[in-house]
Amino acid sequence: MKLLNKKYITTPSALFFTIFITGCPVHLVQPYDADLYSNTENFYKKASSVIAKGMSVSPKTNKEIVSISSAAAEQHPGNYKKFKDDYDALLVDSNALILRSLANSNQIGKIGQDLQAKIEAVIEKSLPNECDSLQDSFANVSLTTRNYIDLKCIIGKWADEHQGKGPKGDLTYGKHILKESNWEGRNKTLFNGILAIQKAESSKKDN
Amino acid sequence: MIINNVDFDVTIKEAIAAVKLVTNEGWDELIDIVENIGKSLASDVAFVAKKKLSGEYEEMDAKVFMEDQKTVARMRLRSIAIITLKIAEQIWNTIIKVFNTAINTAIGWTIL
Numbered sequence: 001m002k003l004l005n006k007k008y009i010t011t012p013s014a015l016f017f018t019i020f021i022t023g024c025p026v027h028l029v030q031p032y033d034a035d036l037y038s039n040t041e042n043f044y045k046k047a048s049s050v051i052a053k054g055m056s057v058s059p060k061t062n063k064e065i066v067s068i069s070s071a072a073a074e075q076h077p078g079n080y081k082k083f084k085d086d087y088d089a090l091l092v093d094s095n096a097l098i099l100r101s102l103a104n105s106n107q108i109g110k111i112g113q114d115l116q117a118k119i120e121a122v123i124e125k126s127l128p129n130e131c132d133s134l135q136d137s138f139a140n141v142s143l144t145t146r147n148y149i150d151l152k153c154i155i156g157k158w159a160d161e162h163q164g165k166g167p168k169g170d171l172t173y174g175k176h177i178l179k180e181s182n183w184e185g186r187n188k189t190l191f192n193g194i195l196a197i198q199k200a201e202s203s204k205k206d207n
Numbered sequence: 208m209i210i211n212n213v214d215f216d217v218t219i220k221e222a223i224a225a226v227k228l229v230t231n232e233g234w235d236e237l238i239d240i241v242e243n244i245g246k247s248l249a250s251d252v253a254f255v256a257k258k259k260l261s262g263e264y265e266e267m268d269a270k271v272f273m274e275d276q277k278t279v280a281r282m283r284l285r286s287i288a289i290i291t292l293k294i295a296e297q298i299w300n301t302i303i304k305v306f307n308t309a310i311n312t313a314i315g316w317t318i319l
Contacts, residue, residue, distance in 0.1 A: 025300040028292040060263060112292065119288045127281050129274065143285040150278050161271060168270045181263035185272040188254065192247050192279045196240070200286035203236045204293055 028112035030104040030142050032204035039100060040201070043093050044194045047155075050086040051190065054078065054183035065173050073175035080162040080176040087159040094152035098138075101145040108142055116143050130157065130167050147197050154193065158186060213313040222305040226298050233294035240290065244283055251276055 057077035059065050073079060108116065120143060124132055131153035138149055157166065162178055164170035171178060208215045255272060258264035264272075311317050 025303060026296055028296040029289050062265060112296075115292060116288070119285070123281050123284050123288075127277055127284075129277050129281075131278055131281075143289050147282045147285050150282055154275060154278055157275075166271060168274065169267050171267060171271060179263060179268070181258050182268060182271070184258075185254070185268070185275065188251065189272075189275040189279055192276075193282050195243065196279065196282040196286040199236070199240050199243075200289040203233070203290045 026111060027107060027109040028115060029204060030101070030107050030144055032201065033100070033104055036097070036100050036104075036144075037198065037201045039093075039097055040194060040197055043090070043097060043151075044190065046093065047090055047190050048187070050083065050090065051183050051187045053086075054083065054178065055180050055187070057082075058178055058180045058183060060180050062173065062179065065175050065177055065179065068175055068177065070175070073177055076175070076177050078177040080159075080172075083162060084159075087155065087162070090155045091152065091159075094148065094155055097148045098145060098152060101148050102141060105142045105145055113140065113142075119143060120146055144197075144200065147193075147200070151193060151197070154189065210313040211315065213309050215309060215313075218305060218309040222302050225301045225305055229294065229297040229301055233290065233297065236290050237287065237294070240283065240287060247279075 059068070059078065068076060074081070076082075117140070120135075124135065131150050134153045134156075135146060135149055138145065141149075160166050161171055161182075163176055164172045164174060171182060251273075255264060255269050259269065
């Protein structure tokens with residue numbers, strides 16, 4: 001009886017015993033989704049071609065941007081207006097990725113959901129940024145979905161920066177034109193972000 | 208310990224061998240992504256330094272770039288967590304599978 005005394009039963013061991021005695025497999029992450037993987041790859045290709053377009057038409061230095069007259073800036077191939085449709089299309093695609101990942105979120109067990117919520121809280125506390133408000137609008141979603149929410153946040157932020165409304169200030173000197181090197185930085189961000197997402201998804205394959 | 212001809216010492220060894228297979232594959236994935244993080248961080252710093260030197264980046268450009276890297280870092284941490292949770296799930300389910308068979312055989316009923 002002494003062993004059954006509450007103080008001898010710790011939470012992890014009780015958890016372990018409960019799960020073990022049911023003999024049921026646990027689901028800590030949502031299953032591999034081939035369509036999600038493939039749609040993410042297509043998103044990368046689309047976003048990457050927008051970035052390539054941006055790099056090819058944008059000036060190299062701030063000096064060059066400042067020297068463009070306001071009237072000429074309106075017609076410049078690097079102006080936000082020439083990219084608005086691209087940003088809108090990428091935002092639609094990123095929403096579609098969020099929806100696709102949400103469809104499989106319910107396949108995670110209760111323990112998995114609790115663990116993922118705790119991990120997300122630690123991540124957002126360690127690395128807070130302007131994406132937190134968008135994250136807050138989605139309750140009880142998986143880490144997979146949270147990555148797509150951050151991806152959408154990045155695209156929205158890029159559109160704002162191109163209009164001179166970025167959280168760090170106006171990169172465009174009021175001309176709504178970015179530098180080639182800003183696009184180059186975006187290229188690195190996109191590649192590394194998508195790589196992280198795809199690594200996690202592919203790790204679930206064939207299991 | 209042997210119960211009804213089921214040797215649980217052998218079962219434990221089987222479970223360990225099965226778990227080892229799972230963790231070997233999982234750890235490769237994990238090490239891969241951690242290595243990638245290390246290389247990318249170094250590459251990000253080199254990128255900013257190079258752009259500063261060439262005059263293409265001013266302080267605000269660097270701040271904007273690093274803010275994006277912060278979001279990428281969040282994505283990487285989530286991905287590491289997903290891979291780790293997947294490994295934990297595989298370990299757990301492997302153990303359950305091996306022991307369920309042994310327990311059911313020892314008892315003589317399908318109780319698990």
